[in-house]
Amino acid sequence: MSLYSVIIGSGKYIPDVVVKNEDFLTRSFINERGEKITKPNEEIVRKFQEITDIQERRYLKPELNTSDMGFFAAKEAIESAKIDPETLDYIIVAHNFGDILYNNQKSDLVPALASRVKHHLKIQNPDCVAYDLPFGCPGWVQGVIQANYYIKSGDAKRVLVIGSENLSRIADPHDIDSMIYSDGAGAVVLEAVESAEPVGIICHKTRSDTYTEAHFLKMDISYYPEYEDNTLFMKMNGRKLYEYALNTVPKLVVETINKAGIGIHDIKKVLIHQANAKMDEAIIQRVFKIFGVEGIDSSEIMPMTISKLGNNSVATVPILYDMIMRGEMPDHHIQSGDYLVFASVGAGMNVNAFVYKMP
Structure with missing residues (x-):
């Protein structure tokens, strides 16, 4: 029998604010040289959709933040897993910009978002270690890889891995690429399982x-x-x-x-x-x-x-x-x-x- 890391619950948070491509038709787009792009916005938006397939995206409400989304997704994952959150050994939160206030676009990284999520979950267990993982877009996948190491080594039985990002607040409103960015959070609970067959x-x-x-x-x-x-x-x-x-x-x-x-x-x-x-x-x-x-x-x-x-x-x-x-x-x-x-x-x-x- 060997130890394997199995997902026993998952959750997500998708923001309510829907921003469609048409909402960018009145934008003033500037290129990297600081020059106004002369193409009509209708053409810019049409070409953008042809390339990316993005028709709309989700933005976070002004009163919420990245750690809030992480908490919502985590809570849903824990409920899906039907576990006591006090039994978690690690909480890993993948993100890249921390919390960013709607009216103050500067990264807030202290305390760590994982600490904020653990606080919101009301977990008292000090042996539940909470830390952040900035690793670009692959951060959540890397968090799962790290969780697997903890589980395979016998150091952990249950790990919560969250990916939460608020890209809408770090997007230059004059950059065409701003149309790509969106907000959201997803989470899973991984558990150690003994099995004779790989799983x-x-x-x-x-x-x-x-x-x-x-x-x-x-x-x-x-x-x-x-x-x-x-x-x-x-x-x-x-x-x-x-x-x-x-x-x-x-x-x-x-x-x-x-x-x-x-x-x-x-x-x-x-x-x-x-x-x-x-x-x-x-x-x-x-x-x-x-x-x-x-x-x-x-x-x-x-x-x-x-x-x-x-x-x-x-x-x-x-x-x-x-x-x-x-x-x-x-x-x-x-x-x-x-x-x-x-x-x-x-x-x-x-x-x-x-x-x-x-x-």
């Missing part, structure tokens, strides 16, 4: 590329030269990011599947981070091509939420999983014995994945 997390792989890639995503001031202050916003080199993802994610996913000792046809679902639908389509096609399979129908294996939820960073993958488990994606179902791949790519640059076998 739960089977294997994982992570890579970090920083030699020339570290600043493909970075923080910088607004493109608008007359912006009111020096607030830092998320900035990205979209072309470089696209190239990086296509060159690294398929290879890493294939390596992880091979490490699990299974084949591509054993994989029931690929739950992948979503910032650009065309990019994800290219990634999944390349994964199958490496295995000698071409022209697959990705809609059957790769569930997508980007058209309605946008890019909510660390929250994307756990939200996807929770939606499937709750029957909220009618075209996608998973059952005992199915193999899933969880994968992400983002700032760092970081890429990671793990193979999971449904108990």
